[in-house]
Amino acid sequence: MKSLYIHVPFCKAKCGYCDFVSYPEGLDLIDKYLIALEREMQLYRGMKLSTIFIGGGTPSLLSVTQLDKLIKLIKNNFDLTSLLEFTLEANPESLTLEKIAKLNIVNRFSLGLQAFDNNILKKIGRLHTFERFQQVFAYLSDCQKDINIDLIVGFKDYPYFLRELNMFLKNEGHKITHLSLYMLDNYSTAEDQVETYLESVRIIKNYGFLHYEISNFAKKGKECKHNLVYWNRGEYLGLGPSACSFLKERRYKNANKLADYFNGKQEVEELSNEQVELEKKMLNMRLLDKGIPYQKKYDFWIQKGYLKTKVKNVVLTDLGIPFFNQIFLEL
Numbered sequence: 302m303k304s305l306y307i308h309v310p311f312c313k314a315k316c317g318y319c320d321f322v323s324y325p326e327g328l329d330l331i332d333k334y335l336i337a338l339e340r341e342m343q344l345y346r347g348m349k350l351s352t353i354f355i356g357g358g359t360p361s362l363l364s365v366t367q368l369d370k371l372i373k374l375i376k377n378n379f380d381l382t383s384l385l386e387f388t389l390e391a392n393p394e395s396l397t398l399e400k401i402a403k404l405n406i407v408n409r410f411s412l413g414l415q416a417f418d419n420n421i422l423k424k425i426g427r428l429h430t431f432e433r434f435q436q437v438f439a440y441l442s443d444c445q446k447d448i449n450i451d452l453i454v455g456f457k458d459y460p461y462f463l464r465e466l467n468m469f470l471k472n473e474g475h476k477i478t479h480l481s482l483y484m485l486d487n488y489s490t491a492e493d494q495v496e497t498y499l500e501s502v503r504i505i506k507n508y509g510f511l512h513y514e515i516s517n518f519a520k521k522g523k524e525c526k527h528n529l530v531y532w533n534r535g536e537y538l539g540l541g542p543s544a545c546s547f548l549k550e551r552r553y554k555n556a557n558k559l560a561d562y563f564n565g566k567q568e569v570e571e572l573s574n575e576q577v578e579l580e581k582k583m584l585n586m587r588l589l590d591k592g593i594p595y596q597k598k599y600d601f602w603i604q605k606g607y608l609k610t611k612v613k614n615v616v617l618t619d620l621g622i623p624f625f626n627q628i629f630l631e632l
């Protein structure tokens with residue numbers, strides 16, 4: 302069985318911090334994009350899927366008719382008899398009750414919230430308010446959907462983040478099954494920033510979430526099955542611009558630009574043994590319960606409090622996470 306990722310490369314507007322492949326200027330090309338997706342799907346007709354993740358960009362931006370078409374394409378081309386999880390990423394701005402109703406097959410919604418404060422949301426280019434998020438969130442919760450919330454820690458001039466995070470989880474934490482906490486790409490490892498990150502982690506764990514991957518927290522049994530396939534180097538098919546596939550130890554990457562994607566441009570990458578080992582090491586370190594086999598040279602990082610031993614392995618500590626990129630180079 303395989304996992305399927307579909308990249309929807311459209312957003313109504315580009316958020317200031319984001320470098321995902323998405324085009325605000327290509328909205329009139331969505332129907333053409335769906336035709337290209339169908340062509341790609343036909344090459345893998347009958348593939349049996351365990352998980353599906355529609356991400357982006359902003360999949361919720363598609364109209365009700367376009368979403369309906371996308372779901373039909375998936376149903377017509379793949380074997381879904383053993384499907385365990387179906388996630389759709391959504392921006393609260395464009396996810397409507399009508400769309401949620403149409404997306405009956407989707408059992409897990411990932412909502413991009415990022416921050417709780419309307420002034421910050423506006424400043425970073427979000428088109429929704431916190432109140433709009435709450436409306437969509439309440440409806441998804443009433444529909445008994447699994448819900449992930451994306452948050453970003455590290456925005457400037459946002460001293461109330463921790464207080465608001467705590468308040469939000471106190472009121473709504475029981476309705477959330479999963480939480481992704483991303484550090485802004487240029488997150489500083491200055492002492493006060495590290496302390497903010499550590500305090501965010503403490504608050505989230507305090508509301509019953511397990512920290513199972515560097516950026517991800519879940520209620521027991523609600524870990525993202527799809528992303529676990531990536532982190533455990535399972536096989537997946539990626540469709541749409543910029544999407545990667547990993548099939549039979551080969552990685553395929555679709556072109557980023559819409560015009561190139563429409564022309565079927567794709568790169569194939571065969572990994573050397575050395576690259577495979579490095580990739581396994583990196584992915585295993587990301588999984589906070591897994592890690593890599595202990596070696597004497599890791600004592601330096603253990604003493605600093607960035608790594609700890611777990612049975613015969615070493616794993617990252619919360620304190621080690623903001624320094625992961627630096628530590629990894631020396632492991």
Ligand SMILES: C[S@@+](CC[C@H](N)C(=O)[O-])C[C@H]1O[C@@H](n2cnc3c(N)ncnc32)[C@H](O)[C@@H]1O
Pocket residue numbers: 318319320321356357358359360390391392393412413414415451452453483484485486
């Ligand atoms: C594809 S987006 C989510 C769906 C939808 N487009 C939205 O923004 O609501 C995936 C997530 O990546 C995170 N993200 C994007 N750019 C980031 C950055 N520069 N640093 C940290 N996290 C980032 C955001 O939390 C975002 O919700």
Ligand code: SF4
Pocket residue numbers: 311312314315316319320321323357358359392413
């Ligand atoms: S809506 Fe989501 S994918 Fe689009 S620019 Fe903003 S964060 Fe990135």
